[in-house]
Amino acid sequence: LAKLSLEQGDPLGWFEVLYQENGTEGTVIPWADHVPNPHLVEWARKNPGTLVGKKALKIGCGLGDDAEYLEQLGCLVTAFDIAPTAIAECRKRFPDSSVRYEVQDLFQSPSAWTAGFDFVLESYTLQVFPPDLRRQAIPILSGYLAPSGTLLVVCRGREENQEPGGMPWPLTRPELNAFLQTGLQEIAFEDYIDHENPPVRRFRVQYEKEKA
Numbered sequence: 001l002a003k004l005s006l007e008q009g010d011p012l013g014w015f016e017v018l019y020q021e022n023g024t025e026g027t028v029i030p031w032a033d034h035v036p037n038p039h040l041v042e043w044a045r046k047n048p049g050t051l052v053g054k055k056a057l058k059i060g061c062g063l064g065d066d067a068e069y070l071e072q073l074g075c076l077v078t079a080f081d082i083a084p085t086a087i088a089e090c091r092k093r094f095p096d097s098s099v100r101y102e103v104q105d106l107f108q109s110p111s112a113w114t115a116g117f118d119f120v121l122e123s124y125t126l127q128v129f130p131p132d133l134r135r136q137a138i139p140i141l142s143g144y145l146a147p148s149g150t151l152l153v154v155c156r157g158r159e160e161n162q163e164p165g166g167m168p169w170p171l172t173r174p175e176l177n178a179f180l181q182t183g184l185q186e187i188a189f190e191d192y193i194d195h196e197n198p199p200v201r202r203f204r205v206q207y208e209k210e211k212a
């Protein structure tokens with residue numbers, strides 16, 4: 001689906017189609033584990049209490065597990081996805097949730113979100129964007145942060161001289177360094193191999209927006 005969509009010059013068109021086709025003829029959503037991202041959970045355990053009362057934004061929320069986890073940690077959460085079917089599914093799965101689920105395209109998101117969040121979580125969305133969209137997304141993600149706000153990025157990682165291979169395309173450190181040109185400071189850059197089978201190299205990066 002993704003390949004076809006990219007070949008047709010519509011790199012964002014396949015997400016909604018995939019969510020709609022989920023469960024039909026053996027189609028599955030590869031990232032929909034129905035549990036919060038383990039790299040987020042580990043980070044939150046290492047940084048206890050830091051998110052209580054924070055206004056949080058989850059990028060490309062999929063079926064909502066990370067957004068619900070952030071809510072459980074005490075955040076006031078807005079979560080958005082370009083795919084209406086994904087957002088409908090979030091509302092169906094979590095009918096009593098206080099997470100604000102919205103259908104939005106990152107590249108056309110509301111101006112009211114600018115500088116509107118203390119914590120922004122980006123996990124696994126940059127890595128499904130082709131390089132030009134990644135470059136465009138980085139200042140947008142940074143722009144959501146209020147002064148002193150935190151951005152957490154979780155993605156696949158590779159060296160610059162390694163081939164990216166097929167989607168999801170691992171990011172390189174120089175690519176991520178584009179965040180530093182947007183008024184963010186790097187607080188932590190973790191580079192590790194996870195416990196999946198087969199194991200995957202991950203980057204988990206914490207940035208902080210400059211103070212007002």
Ligand SMILES: C[S@@+](CC[C@H](N)C(=O)[O-])C[C@H]1O[C@@H](n2cnc3c(N)ncnc32)[C@H](O)[C@@H]1O
Pocket residue numbers: 012015016031032033037059060061062063080081082083086104105106107123124125128
């Ligand atoms: C690889 S999935 C990751 C989903 C979720 N973060 C997770 O880890 O399970 C990327 C998600 O981003 C959404 N997405 C892709 N492009 C988007 C855009 N331009 N604006 C908002 N959401 C987008 C997709 O629909 C999909 O749910």
